[in-house]
Amino acid sequence: MVPTTPTGPAPRSGHRSPLPGALPAPTDGPAPTNAVPTDGPCTADDPRSPGTGAPETAPAHAVRLEGVRVVHGSGARAVTALDDVSIAFARGTFTAIMGPSGSGKSTLLQCAAGLDRPTAGRIVLAGQDIGGLDENARTRLRRERVGFVFQAFNLVESLTAAENVVLPSRFGGRRVDRDRVAEALQAVGLADRAHHRPSQLSGGQQQRVALARALVSRPDVLFADEPTGALDTVTSAEVLRLMRMLVDARGGTTLMVTHDPVAAAGADVVVFLKDGRVVDRLDLGRGPGDGGGAPCRSSGAPPPRALTERVSVIAARTTRLES
Numbered sequence: 001m002v003p004t005t006p007t008g009p010a011p012r013s014g015h016r017s018p019l020p021g022a023l024p025a026p027t028d029g030p031a032p033t034n035a036v037p038t039d040g041p042c043t044a045d046d047p048r049s050p051g052t053g054a055p056e057t058a059p060a061h062a063v064r065l066e067g068v069r070v071v072h073g074s075g076a077r078a079v080t081a082l083d084d085v086s087i088a089f090a091r092g093t094f095t096a097i098m099g100p101s102g103s104g105k106s107t108l109l110q111c112a113a114g115l116d117r118p119t120a121g122r123i124v125l126a127g128q129d130i131g132g133l134d135e136n137a138r139t140r141l142r143r144e145r146v147g148f149v150f151q152a153f154n155l156v157e158s159l160t161a162a163e164n165v166v167l168p169s170r171f172g173g174r175r176v177d178r179d180r181v182a183e184a185l186q187a188v189g190l191a192d193r194a195h196h197r198p199s200q201l202s203g204g205q206q207q208r209v210a211l212a213r214a215l216v217s218r219p220d221v222l223f224a225d226e227p228t229g230a231l232d233t234v235t236s237a238e239v240l241r242l243m244r245m246l247v248d249a250r251g252g253t254t255l256m257v258t259h260d261p262v263a264a265a266g267a268d269v270v271v272f273l274k275d276g277r278v279v280d281r282l283d284l285g286r287g288p289g290d291g292g293g294a295p296c297r298s299s300g301a302p303p304p305r306a307l308t309e310r311v312s313v314i315a316a317r318t319t320r321l322e323s
């Protein structure tokens, strides 16, 4: 499920730091701290998870789903894509969502982002219960608080990179801040490609334009659905490193659907879905600004720190789910 037009966020008040221009060297990911090994996935029933009682005025979680159910179609053709999913995503963390094909990953992302309405349940995004919002209010919330990156870059071929970056702002009827567009392109390493059209850019460069477009308005939450699915290994690593760095620099929150254990290894948390349910969760380390409860893990071992170790742990969980 990939939108064909970007739904970009609006400029926010200037309380966030600007997008950084310098690109640090790749690392093995965040160092875990305060890991408290426990068993089983975090759900709303889990006292460590905020299914109950988090104050809406200062939410510890950027996104929260409570008892979310999504059924596509009806009668004999009904498909349950999400089956009573309760999960929260702490502010300032990077979560990878994994699971077999058809397990409900994209549906979860679309609902969490307010692009789809669930059949039942409650979704709180950036402190707002989006179930109570009409379509205009939901669109405004998405434009102001949310950024999107998809496998398909969804760039407009006839526009330059800079014009693509400002497009969501134009859709929202907002004044375009050229300095911020230049800053966003610089942050993704494309300052010298601002006037190139998508056909003049490589796949990785096009996805970096899409990333600049998603982040130019400094959203609270970045939703990414297979953002590296169309890229080669080296280019994927670069895009993931940028995503991680740009979101971390602003204390933002990222939810990323991926099939790739290497891509997931850069996350703070990996959530595993199967048959529309959250069946496992792996805490790899805490992200900045995680004000939620203690991390929960589904094994008693300390979180793996080295990238290769993280990849093999994630790959093993994925294989187990698919068997």
Ligand SMILES: Nc1ncnc2c1ncn2[C@@H]1O[C@H](COP(=O)(O)OP(=O)(O)OP(=O)(O)O)[C@@H](O)[C@H]1O
Residues within 6 Å of the ligand: 001, 072, 073, 079, 080, 081, 099, 100, 101, 102, 103, 104, 105, 106, 107, 108
């Ligand atoms: N519009 C729709 N109408 C009917 N069924 C749908 C629709 N969208 C999704 N589904 C079904 O819902 C289930 C979950 O789909 P979803 O796209 O969320 O899975 P996914 O885990 O993202 O899969 P993949 O990894 O293959 O992209 C699947 O069985 C899918 O066939």
